Amino acid sequence: MEETAGVLLDFFIIFVLAKAAAEVFQRVRQPAVIGELLVGVAIGPHALGLIDVPLLDTHEGLAMVYEVMAQLGLVVLLFFVGLETRLTDLLRVGGRSLTVAMLGVALPFALGTAFMALMGHPRVEALFVGTALVATSVGITARVLRDLGVLASREARIILGAAVADDILALLALTAVVQIGKEGGVDAGELVVTAVVAVAFVTFTAMVGTRVVKRYSLHLERLRMPNAPLAVALALMLGLSAAAGELGLAGIVGAFLAGMMLAESREQLQLERRAQPIYEFLVPFFFVLTGAKVDLGTFGESGTLGLALAITSLAVAGKLLGCGAAGYGLGKRSMAILGVGMVPRGEIGFVVASIALAQGSIGADVFSSVVFMSIATTLVVPPVLSVLYGGGGGRGRARPREKAGRAAAAS
Amino acid sequence: MEETAGVLLDFFIIFVLAKAAAEVFQRVRQPAVIGELLVGVAIGPHALGLIDVPLLDTHEGLAMVYEVMAQLGLVVLLFFVGLETRLTDLLRVGGRSLTVAMLGVALPFALGTAFMALMGHPRVEALFVGTALVATSVGITARVLRDLGVLASREARIILGAAVADDILALLALTAVVQIGKEGGVDAGELVVTAVVAVAFVTFTAMVGTRVVKRYSLHLERLRMPNAPLAVALALMLGLSAAAGELGLAGIVGAFLAGMMLAESREQLQLERRAQPIYEFLVPFFFVLTGAKVDLGTFGESGTLGLALAITSLAVAGKLLGCGAAGYGLGKRSMAILGVGMVPRGEIGFVVASIALAQGSIGADVFSSVVFMSIATTLVVPPVLSVLYGGGGGRGRARPREKAGRAAAAS
Numbered sequence: 001m002e003e004t005a006g007v008l009l010d011f012f013i014i015f016v017l018a019k020a021a022a023e024v025f026q027r028v029r030q031p032a033v034i035g036e037l038l039v040g041v042a043i044g045p046h047a048l049g050l051i052d053v054p055l056l057d058t059h060e061g062l063a064m065v066y067e068v069m070a071q072l073g074l075v076v077l078l079f080f081v082g083l084e085t086r087l088t089d090l091l092r093v094g095g096r097s098l099t100v101a102m103l104g105v106a107l108p109f110a111l112g113t114a115f116m117a118l119m120g121h122p123r124v125e126a127l128f129v130g131t132a133l134v135a136t137s138v139g140i141t142a143r144v145l146r147d148l149g150v151l152a153s154r155e156a157r158i159i160l161g162a163a164v165a166d167d168i169l170a171l172l173a174l175t176a177v178v179q180i181g182k183e184g185g186v187d188a189g190e191l192v193v194t195a196v197v198a199v200a201f202v203t204f205t206a207m208v209g210t211r212v213v214k215r216y217s218l219h220l221e222r223l224r225m226p227n228a229p230l231a232v233a234l235a236l237m238l239g240l241s242a243a244a245g246e247l248g249l250a251g252i253v254g255a256f257l258a259g260m261m262l263a264e265s266r267e268q269l270q271l272e273r274r275a276q277p278i279y280e281f282l283v284p285f286f287f288v289l290t291g292a293k294v295d296l297g298t299f300g301e302s303g304t305l306g307l308a309l310a311i312t313s314l315a316v317a318g319k320l321l322g323c324g325a326a327g328y329g330l331g332k333r334s335m336a337i338l339g340v341g342m343v344p345r346g347e348i349g350f351v352v353a354s355i356a357l358a359q360g361s362i363g364a365d366v367f368s369s370v371v372f373m374s375i376a377t378t379l380v381v382p383p384v385l386s387v388l389y390g391g392g393g394g395r396g397r398a399r400p401r402e403k404a405g406r407a408a409a410a411s
Numbered sequence: 412m413e414e415t416a417g418v419l420l421d422f423f424i425i426f427v428l429a430k431a432a433a434e435v436f437q438r439v440r441q442p443a444v445i446g447e448l449l450v451g452v453a454i455g456p457h458a459l460g461l462i463d464v465p466l467l468d469t470h471e472g473l474a475m476v477y478e479v480m481a482q483l484g485l486v487v488l489l490f491f492v493g494l495e496t497r498l499t500d501l502l503r504v505g506g507r508s509l510t511v512a513m514l515g516v517a518l519p520f521a522l523g524t525a526f527m528a529l530m531g532h533p534r535v536e537a538l539f540v541g542t543a544l545v546a547t548s549v550g551i552t553a554r555v556l557r558d559l560g561v562l563a564s565r566e567a568r569i570i571l572g573a574a575v576a577d578d579i580l581a582l583l584a585l586t587a588v589v590q591i592g593k594e595g596g597v598d599a600g601e602l603v604v605t606a607v608v609a610v611a612f613v614t615f616t617a618m619v620g621t622r623v624v625k626r627y628s629l630h631l632e633r634l635r636m637p638n639a640p641l642a643v644a645l646a647l648m649l650g651l652s653a654a655a656g657e658l659g660l661a662g663i664v665g666a667f668l669a670g671m672m673l674a675e676s677r678e679q680l681q682l683e684r685r686a687q688p689i690y691e692f693l694v695p696f697f698f699v700l701t702g703a704k705v706d707l708g709t710f711g712e713s714g715t716l717g718l719a720l721a722i723t724s725l726a727v728a729g730k731l732l733g734c735g736a737a738g739y740g741l742g743k744r745s746m747a748i749l750g751v752g753m754v755p756r757g758e759i760g761f762v763v764a765s766i767a768l769a770q771g772s773i774g775a776d777v778f779s780s781v782v783f784m785s786i787a788t789t790l791v792v793p794p795v796l797s798v799l800y801g802g803g804g805g806r807g808r809a810r811p812r813e814k815a816g817r818a819a820a821a822s
Contacts, residue, residue, distance in 0.1 A: 004482045005656025011483075012649035019642045026635045064472035065479045071415045072422075224437045227691055231430045234692055238423035245416025277688045280638055281645055 010051040018284035031147035034382045040291020073286030078252040079237045081142040082259020084151045097161030100326040105169045108133035108318025128356040135170030137346025138163035155337040168198045181361040209261040217265040229269040304365045308372035349374030421462040429695035442558035451702020484697030489663040490648045492553040493670020495562045508572030511737040516580045519544035519729025539767040546581030548757025549574035566748040579609045592772040620672040628676040640680040715776045719783035760785030
């Protein structure tokens, strides 16, 4: 009871400061998400220590509470991004998305692995660093694009499609590297099974799910419960997130697919209006708690700092060049947006590093450097992306749908 | 990440089954909350074990996640109950509420303490059992009243007012008994301070807060953030819940007060419409997770079962007679509603028992019996209250506000 009261106090601090920062950033026409991340950095345990958010090792109970709140926020965010993404729009840019995903996986993996091998690190450690550089965490980019009201732009669609493909490739890379770390080699059969299951899940959900929802969504009004469309949408969101998680994919892939299944029934069911309050309540938790993980103190330590900076540079360069090149022919600005938009590694970098540390495949210095890379690539993207889209995030968040609609109509 | 995926799966199971059960119960014109509680009993770790919800002792991390989700649901529920309660309406029944609270605290305390002393238990143990019988947990009753659409009825208002006063009296009793358990006597100074702080918090929030909100709520539209009234309302809800918790009161007292502060600006700010999705998402978690704590197996053990049944009978009789008598002059039906409505002890019974167990003041058999009492008094009330209000909870939940409005207009 007392601990729960402490948690409520933390939630209050997080929520109030996130909303205040969002207000300030929107007044100076910047994406609200930057404000939320900076609030997290400021009040986190490494800086002011205003909230009890513990480091993962210290208080297991509290740590899980914050992990789950952040994860819920992220799931809701990707659900909303899915809601604004029609499958047909995504298929139209499908080939380009695949190219972006593949080049954006191959180049960072090669750069990271080669660099670590050249520095004399063991083979498994090198492979793990390469793998940690592979997966884009699309949450940050998606939120910035939503804040700016440009989710309907062609670049945004390519990025969203690439992020789904990217996540499947990252899962395969992780599966392979974990096997190498544990058994010294790759079990091709298991890799194929993992690939088939992941692709089948995404394809089935996107293709069949979308049609089923389209056909039956009108019947929802017959239910006795209040707000039945919202209940069904939230159930789909939680169910597909959990399913994706159980298959080893990031939960947010499922949430995105759930949103996309409902995208064509969105207006008729008024889903965004119905779910918006849940978005406003939960999503800030993800960004504040992500910011709270930043330890500015590590910038001061010269030992691992060099390694961290090198890995971060390769992480940025790999996606920038790989994904940017994949946008060849779309013009310089689009190439830049694709490159920058795919840079954030967010929580997926953490996950790879944690697995590697747990099975003893990487050292503490490499772990810290990968965590640094995850955070740095996350913090650097919002302002750059905002500039590339011509600034002006001031009002975008208030009515993202209308603005997205206008952007689509204008393009 | 994997653990978080497991949590999302549990959330999905909880949410889907809660909504399905609510739908079924509304179709047979019963309060949805009964369905949610029964789903919890069925899928909990003591029965089907469909969800991972651990017992409090086993997996600390997961246990806290579920505690916090349930607590959030409860806070949101009491916030909504507050939203439908105007301070002026509450003051009009203030004297009656106080009488209900005082008799409803004195009688169960006397019955519980006397029974345990007569059975030969030590003095401190007897006092703790008396204290565990003192505090009504108003969540269950409030939800049933809301499902039935009768929050505006006179009995409902008396119960809500009594629940706030009751919580202060319970806090004082707990403070005193903890001192006796630890030091053998009561520190009158500390008791007075506790009383003054609690009363001051409630009075100040209710009186001053309500006026401040009334005066400034119109200015909220000037903020740049979307849905500013909702953001401010949620911040108040979290802030006052945390404040109440820090002062040793139940967090839900703060949430109720936050709602009541906004009750007069409710329609103008459209707060219920704005916050309803958060209610629909979070509130079922409290009821399903409460149900999941029920261990039907304990009914089979004859040893503690006798003690548990005796304590439960005294808990029911104490509130039924004490609070019922306090309704003298309102008619038999109102007296019955007041008596039954104050019976549930819910999580507050757990809290007293846990504190007592932790400081070694009660034995394991007494602890189990108090937990049994908490759950039994919680499960028994919804159907009885539903019958007392003339059944028919079928549509009440769909539009509680309109129905409450109609009930108020009709009375």
